[in-house]
Amino acid sequence: MILSGPRRSLGGFGVLRVEAFPTLSGYPLIGAWDPYGSDSDDDDEEGEWDPYGSDSDETKIRVQRFGGLFGRMIEITYLLIPDAIEAEVKVRMLPVLGTYDYCLLSGMIKACAGGDYGGHNVSLFAPTEPKLILNPSHECFDGSLHLSPANICLPYRPRLELQLEVDLRLCYGENVSNIISNMKFTPGTGRLITEADGNILEICVTMHPS
Numbered sequence: 001m002i003l004s005g006p007r008r009s010l011g012g013f014g015v016l017r018v019e020a021f022p023t024l025s026g027y028p029l030i031g032a033w034d035p036y037g038s039d040s041d042d043d044d045e046e047g048e049w050d051p052y053g054s055d056s057d058e059t060k061i062r063v064q065r066f067g068g069l070f071g072r073m074i075e076i077t078y079l080l081i082p083d084a085i086e087a088e089v090k091v092r093m094l095p096v097l098g099t100y101d102y103c104l105l106s107g108m109i110k111a112c113a114g115g116d117y118g119g120h121n122v123s124l125f126a127p128t129e130p131k132l133i134l135n136p137s138h139e140c141f142d143g144s145l146h147l148s149p150a151n152i153c154l155p156y157r158p159r160l161e162l163q164l165e166v167d168l169r170l171c172y173g174e175n176v177s178n179i180i181s182n183m184k185f186t187p188g189t190g191r192l193i194t195e196a197d198g199n200i201l202e203i204c205v206t207m208h209p210s
Helices: none
Strands: 016-020 029-033 060-067 073-080 084-094 102-112 122-125 131-134 151-155 162-172 175-185 189-196 199-208
Touching (some): 016 073, 029 060, 084 102, 084 162, 175 189
Antiparallel strands (some): 016 029, 060 073, 084 151, 084 199, 102 122, 102 131, 102 162, 162 175, 189 199
16 A cells, blocks of 8 residues: 655654545544554564664664454554655656657566665655656656655765666567666755767655755
8 A cells, every 4th residue: 555645754742643544434543553653563663662772773674563353453664763864756767759749668676775765665766557758859748766764764874876677668569778877966956967879867865955
C-alpha cells in the first residue's frame, strides 16, 4: 500500500494517530500510539527511545500494527530520525523520438543511503504499467516524471551521500533504449544528466537544509 500523504517527514512529540479506510463504505481502522515509546510491535524493539539520550544519533526502525473489525490489520513501518534533512528529487525525461509521437517508459528509480533504511531501498518511480511520454516537439510536452514520494527524509551526518539507482526502458515503434545509471548526491543542490541513444534523463536533487 502506497500512502497518498503526507509526502514529507513528520516532526513533533506525543501520540501519533492514523486512520485507514480499507473500503469506501466501511468503518475506518484507527491506531494511536507513542512513536517514541516502548509500545512498538517490532520484535527487535529494545524499549523506549530517548531522542536526547545516549543513542540519540541512531536511526531507529519501528513497526506498529493495529486492527479493527473482521480481523483486518494495518502494519506501519516508520523511521525515527533524530537529526534529519529532506531530499527533494525531480526527474525529467527528454527522449529523441524522431517522427514518433510518443514512447512508453517503464522500469524503476530507487534511492538508498547506506544502511539508514535497514538495508532497504526507497522506490521513487516504479509504474505498474508503462508511462506515456510525449515527443518533445509536442506542445503539451513537459518531460517531468511523477515520483512517489518526491521528498525523502535522510539522517544528517558528515559525508552524507544519497544514491539513486536508475533502470529505465523506452519503447517507441521497434526501437528500445535502456538507461541504466547509478547517481550519487551530497548535501546541497545537485544536477546530473545521463544519456542513452540520444535520450536524456535529467535528475535534480535538493537537500534541505543545504
